[in-house]
Amino acid sequence: MTLPSQLFIDGTWREPADERRISLTNPATEATFAEVAAADVADVNAAVESAQRAWEGGWRDLAPGKREAVLHAVARKLREHQEEIARLEMLQIGKPISDARDEAGLGARCFEYYAGAVTKFGGQTLPVGRGGFDFTLRQPMGVVACIVPWNFPFPIACWKAAPALAAGNCVVLKPASLSPLTALKLGELACEAGLPPGVLQVLPGAGAAIGDALVTHPLVRKVSFTGSTEIGRRIMELASRDLKRVSLELGGKSPNIVFADADWQRAAETSPMSVFANTGQDCCARSRVYVERSIFEPFVERFVAATRKLVVGDPANDATQLGPLVSAGQRATVEEFLADARKRGSQFACGGGRPHPKGYYLEPTVLLDAGKGDRCWREEIFGPVVAITAFDDEAQMLRDVNSSPYGLSGSIWTNNLSRALRVSRAVQSGVLSVNSHSSVHVEAPFGGFKQSGLGRDLGLAALEGYTELKNVYVAE
Ligand code: NAD
Ligand code: MN
DSSP states (O other): OOOOOSEEETTEEEOOTTOOEEEEEETTTTEEEEEEEOOOHHHHHHHHHHHHHHHHTTGGGSOHHHHHHHHHHHHHHHHHTHHHHHHHHHHHHOOOHHHHHHHHHHHHHHHHHHHHHHTTOOOOEEOOOTTEEEEEEEEEOSEEEEEOOSSSHHHHHHHHHHHHHHTTOEEEEEOOTTOOHHHHHHHHHHHHTTOOTTSEEEOOOOHHHHHHHHHHOTTEEEEEEESOHHHHHHHHHHHHTTTOEEEEEOOOOEEEEEOTTSOHHHHHHHHHHHHHGGGGOOTTOEEEEEEEGGGHHHHHHHHHHHHHTSOBSOTTSTTOOBOOOSOHHHHHHHHHHHHHHHHTTOEEEEOOSOSOSSSSOOOOEEEESOOTTSHHHHSOOOSSEEEEEEESOHHHHHHHHHTSSOOSOOEEEOSOHHHHHHHHHHSOOSOOEESSOOOOOTTSOBOOSGGGEESOBSHHHHHHHTEEEEEEEEEO
C-alpha cells in the first residue's frame, strides 16, 4: 500500500511551496510512520485558483446527468478501494478496522446518494398573479472550502464534498493535520474515476497556518466546517467580512434520556457504545445520561457490566470496539477532565486509567454523582467518559437538558408514544433518536441547534446549502 504524501492540486500531486511536512504518528503504537506535505498560503492560492478555473471551465455548466455519472463512478472507485481506505484511516487515527470499513462504505454511499439526487433537484414555478410568472433556480456557488476534523475523516470529507460537487461547485478540501491520508486518497481516486482535474483539491496543513487564508480567500464562496466550537466561531467571524456562506457542525453534549417505562435493559446494554464508540471522539456522543430514579440502580449496574465487556485494544483486530485516542494531547485533555471529576468527588463506577502501556489508550469511564456545575457534566470531553444521573420529574429534567449551550443530538428511551413525541419536540437539538442511538443517515439532515452549529450536512438539506437560490420573474 503506497501512502499519499503530497498535496493534490489540479488533478496532480504537488510539492508544497515551502517544503514543509507533517509527520504522522500511529496512536496505537506511538510510532511515526509517514510524512505528508503541509500546504502554505501560496498553495492555498494555487488550489483555490485551480478550483475556480475548473468551475468556469465546465463543471458549473455540466448537465446534471453528466455530473451524476461521474459521481457514480467515484462511488464505485471508493467501493473498490474500501479496504485500503479503511487501513489508512486505522493507521492515522487508531480507528478500529471494522468501524473504518463501515465508514469507508458510508463515504461511497454519500457519492451514490448525491449522484442520484442531483437529477431530481431543481427550482419551482410560483403563482405570483396575472401578468407574469415566476420561477426559481438552484445555482452553484463557485469554490467551496470544506474543512474537516480527525474523528471521522473520510466520511465527513465525503458528506461535504459529494453534495458540493453534485450541486456544481468545485471544492478545496482541508483535512485535519492528524488525518490527511484518506482525504488525499479521495482526491486521487475521484480523479481516476473521471472527476475533471481541478474540481476537487486536497490540501493537508495546519489550520493555524492556512485556515485564515482559505476562509478569507475572495474566490471562496462558502466554507463548510466540522470541528470545535471555538474554531467554528472564528470561521464565522472571518466569513462575515465578505458575507461568505458558512455551515458549521460543532461540538455537542448530547443527552441520553431513559424512562422507567422503556425497555431499559436494552437501553443499558446499548448505551455504552453510544458514548464510547470511536473512543468517545464523537460530536454525537451521548455523554449525559438521565435515568428515571426508580430504575437508576439496576440501569447503572447493567450499563457498567456492558462497559466492562467492551473490547479495548489493537485497532487492527476485527473484534476491537475501542482503539486509542487520536493523540497524546487528546488523552491529556481527557485526563484533565478526569482529574477534575476526582477533585469534585464524582464516583468512578469503572474506568479512569490507562489499560495498555503503549498507545494513547484510556479505559471507558463511567462517572456517577457528577455535580450539574462540574466540567464533566457541562463540557464536551471528546473522550471515553460518561456521566449518569437520576431524575424524578420530566419537566425539570428537560430544563436541565436544554440548559446546555449545545444541541446536536440525543436519545430518548420510552414505550409511551405520547411521551416520545412530547419529549422529542421539547429537546433542543438538531438530531434525535427514539429507542435507538442512531444519528447519521445519508438521507436525513444532520446538524445542530444553538452552539452545535449552523446549517445542515446530509440529506437534500445539504444539497440546498451548496446552492444559491435565484428568483426570476417573467412578464407575459
Ligand atoms: P479543530 O476545530 O481545531 O479542527 C478541525 C479542523 O479545523 C481541522 O481541519 C483543523 O486543521 C482546522 N482548523 C484549525 N484551526 C483553524 C483555523 N484557524 N481556520 C480554519 N481551519 C482551522 O478541532 P481539533 O483541535 O482537532 O479538536 C479539538 C476539539 O474540537 C475536540 O476536542 C472536540 O471538542 C472538537 N471536535 C469536534 C468535532 C465534531 O465532529 N463536531 C470533530 C473534531 C473535534
Ligand atoms: Mn484545534
